Amino acid sequence: MPLGLRMQALMQLAGLDYAHQRYDAAIEKYSILFAYYASGNAKEMQAMCLQGIGDVLRRAGRLEEAKRRYQQGLAYSAESPAALITMNLCVAAGDVCFELGQIDEADGYFAIADKIASKLLNPSTKADCMEKQGIIQEMKGNRRGALELFRDAAQMCRDFEYPERLVSVLERLRALYRNAGLLVELDGVERELAGLRASHHGAVS
Known part of the structure; x- marks a missing residue:
C-alpha cells in the first residue's frame, strides 16, 4: 500500500x-x-x-x-x-x-x-457560534446583546431548517423574555417551541 x-x-x-x-x-x-x-x-x-x-x-x-x-x-x-x-x-x-x-x-x-x-x-456553524456568543454576553450582564444574538440565531435556524439549534436558542430566549416580563414575546416563543416539539414527536412516532 x-x-x-x-x-x-x-x-x-x-x-x-x-x-x-x-x-x-x-x-x-x-x-x-x-x-x-x-x-x-x-x-x-x-x-x-x-x-x-x-x-x-x-x-x-x-x-x-x-x-x-x-x-x-x-x-x-x-x-x-x-x-x-x-x-x-x-x-x-x-x-x-x-x-x-x-x-x-x-x-x-x-x-x-x-x-x-x-x-x-455554513449556517449551522454560524448559528452555533451566535448562540455561544449570546451565552457569553448574558454571562457578562449584557442582556440586550444576548437577546439580539439569540434572535438572529433563531432566524437563521428557521431559514436554514436547523431545528435542534432552534429549540436550544428559543429556550434561551424564553428565559430572557420571562425575566424581562416580555409576555407577548414569551407567548410567541412558547407557541413555537410547542410546535417544534409536536413536529419532532410526530416524526419519531
Whole structure:
C-alpha cells in the first residue's frame, strides 16, 4: 500500500482510538501523522493533526494542553488556504476556553469562527457560534446583546431548517423574555417551541 494511503488509514485509526478512549494511542498516531505531513509541508494537514491531539486532550480533561494544541493548529492553518480547518479550530479553541472560564478569549474565537462560517456559507456553524456568543454576553450582564444574538440565531435556524439549534436558542430566549416580563414575546416563543416539539414527536412516532 502506498505511504499516502497508509497515512490516511492511520488517521482513521487515530479517530477510532479517540472514540474508544485510547488516548495515548490516539496521540501517538496523530504525532506520527503530524511528522509525516511536516515532511511535505502540508500545513492544513498538520493543523488537522494538532486539532486531533487537542480533541483527545480535551476529552481526557487536560484542557490547558488542549488549548495549546488548538492554538498551534491555528498557527499552521493560518499559513494555508484551509478556511474550514481554521473555522473548526476556532470553534474548538472557543469551547475549551469557555470550559476554562476564559470567556473573553472564547468570545473572540467564536467571533472569528462566525465570520469564517459566513464566508463558507455554513449556517449551522454560524448559528452555533451566535448562540455561544449570546451565552457569553448574558454571562457578562449584557442582556440586550444576548437577546439580539439569540434572535438572529433563531432566524437563521428557521431559514436554514436547523431545528435542534432552534429549540436550544428559543429556550434561551424564553428565559430572557420571562425575566424581562416580555409576555407577548414569551407567548410567541412558547407557541413555537410547542410546535417544534409536536413536529419532532410526530416524526419519531
